Each structure stands twice: as structure tokens, then as C-alpha cells.
Amino acid sequence: MSTMNHTRARARRTFWVLLTTTILATGSLTSALARPPGTWTGLTVAASGIVLALAATLTCRVMLALGRPHQHESVSQVATVPREPVPVWVGEVGQVDRGRRQSPHRR
DSSP: OOHHHHHHHHHHHHHHHHHHHHHHHHHHHHHHHHSOSOHHHHHHHHHHHHHHHHHHHHHHHHHHHHHSOOTTSOGGGSOOOOOOOOOEEEOGGGOEEESSOOOTTOO
16 A cells, blocks of 8 residues: 555544544533533533534544645646636726626717
């Protein structure tokens, strides 16, 4: 297994662990918020909130990293979406209108 494949496999495994942690922290926070107020409830809410924020942030970072193309791929290998040209019409005195055309009789 090449180094790049091993790195991406490890990132995928990390993503799923972080996603599971995020789901469990969400459940823990929800159940703590449903309990009556108290010292342990406050500590549980604080700990669950911190774990949830960190796990959700790291999950998003790993997900974005996995969505990027490999570093060894060239630009020509990455799929690109062709864009349609935007119609441009140059009116009087060099005014550029992108989109709908104005009537030539309108001043």
C-alpha cells in the first residue's frame, strides 16, 4: 500500500471516529439538558458541549481534506465543470450590460 493511500485510509478512519464522537456528544448533551438543574448536570453540559464543538470542527476539517484532490494529481486529471459564457452587450458610450439587453430606442 502506498503512503498516499495509507494516509487517506487513516483520514477516512479518523473521519468516522470523529463523526461517531460527534453523534455521541450530541446525545449526551441532549440528555443532560433534559435533566433537572444541578452541579453534575452543569458539568455534563459543559463537557458535552466542548467535546461536541471540537469533534464537529475536526470532522468538518477532515471531510474537507478528503474532498480535495490528491497532491500528486495534475490539474488536467481533476474533473472541472465547464462554465457557460456570460452574454455581454456594449451599449452607448462603452456601458457594459451583463444580462438583459436594453432597448436601442430607450435613452
